[in-house]
Amino acid sequence: PRGLISGINRQRITRTINLAKTTPGTIVIRNEPETIQFPRGVTVSRIQPTHITLLVDELVEKELPVQARTTGSPASGYELGGVVFEPQLIKISGPKAVVGKERLFTAKPIDISGLKSSKTFQVPLELRSALLELMGETVVTANVVIREKTTEKTITDIPVHLTGPESDRKVTLEPSTISVRALLPLSSRGNQAGLIEASVSTEGLSVGTHRVQVKITAPEEIHIIEAVPSAVTVKIGRSLGK
Known part of the structure; x- marks a missing residue:
């Protein structure tokens, strides 16, 4: 009946997949009519898509340091003594394929041109697209130490x-x-x-x-x-x- 079909369109038809015993890798699951609950009186002739492909990855958690980059030079007679970040380590968790090979984060360049004394900056991290999607825009505090030569x-x-x-x-x-x-x-x-x-x-x-x-x-x-x-x-x- 047309009314029954219209009712299905308004409902959220879902399928439950048990991932309790899954291991990292690609899993292909076939969509069979008996795996999806439809209202009584509905006969399923075909399901699209016929398969669901899942990519299961190991969850990795790390604490990584931040690497500083600077541009310009302090005022004459002064030099850069170092850059100390707060926090010094940033915690990240996510799929091993995204997080596994990361060894450090890199901050966007800090302009120290003409500085005669230490200064604090708010500096965004330079993140590749996969990390940006995982972490969002991330800003750290950089304490730039300027000292006299x-x-x-x-x-x-x-x-x-x-x-x-x-x-x-x-x-x-x-x-x-x-x-x-x-x-x-x-x-x-x-x-x-x-x-x-x-x-x-x-x-x-x-x-x-x-x-x-x-x-x-x-x-x-x-x-x-x-x-x-x-x-x-x-x-x-x-x-x-x-």
């Missing part, structure tokens, strides 16, 4: 100071000055030796001769490479008057 210098005749509890014991140092090899900002001027402090502690030392490591203190912008010598000889005598 440095030069290596050797600073000599830095006096070594004594620290520790006050005492009337006689204390001598050999040598009493040291040299320091350091990386300093190109803009550094004047007496850099005055910016670097060297000290040794006499705390806990008894009368006699000791080899003590020198402690170096310097501003954050100065990177100490080494001190020469790194340790000095401390001679401690008896208290005066004894």
Whole structure:
């Protein structure tokens, strides 16, 4: 009857497929009349399509790092110290055919032209079409570190100071000055030796001769490479008057 056929057109005729025991690969399922429920009184003469093809893939989950790309150069006298992303790892899950070979994500280029200080950017990822369909537009936070360029210098005749509890014991140092090899900002001027402090502690030392490591203190912008010598000889005598 025409009314019955019209009713079928308004209904959502579905077929249930059990995937409980499926394994990765291509599965071809034949559409048989008895596999689809039709209203009583309807006789099925033909089903189109005759087959359903399913591509079953393994579900893969990964956490991948983000690779930075930059364009341009910082202002004169400055350099790129690095790019730190937040989050550092991005979690992705999807079919093995899409996700399996991915090793990292690449962010769109960041323009660092003329920068004199660190800056934060919101940067989209560059995703191929299959990943874009899976993940959607994805944006990460990029913390771009800009630092002043440095030069290596050797600073000599830095006096070594004594620290520790006050005492009337006689204390001598050999040598009493040291040299320091350091990386300093190109803009550094004047007496850099005055910016670097060297000290040794006499705390806990008894009368006699000791080899003590020198402690170096310097501003954050100065990177100490080494001190020469790194340790000095401390001679401690008896208290005066004894």
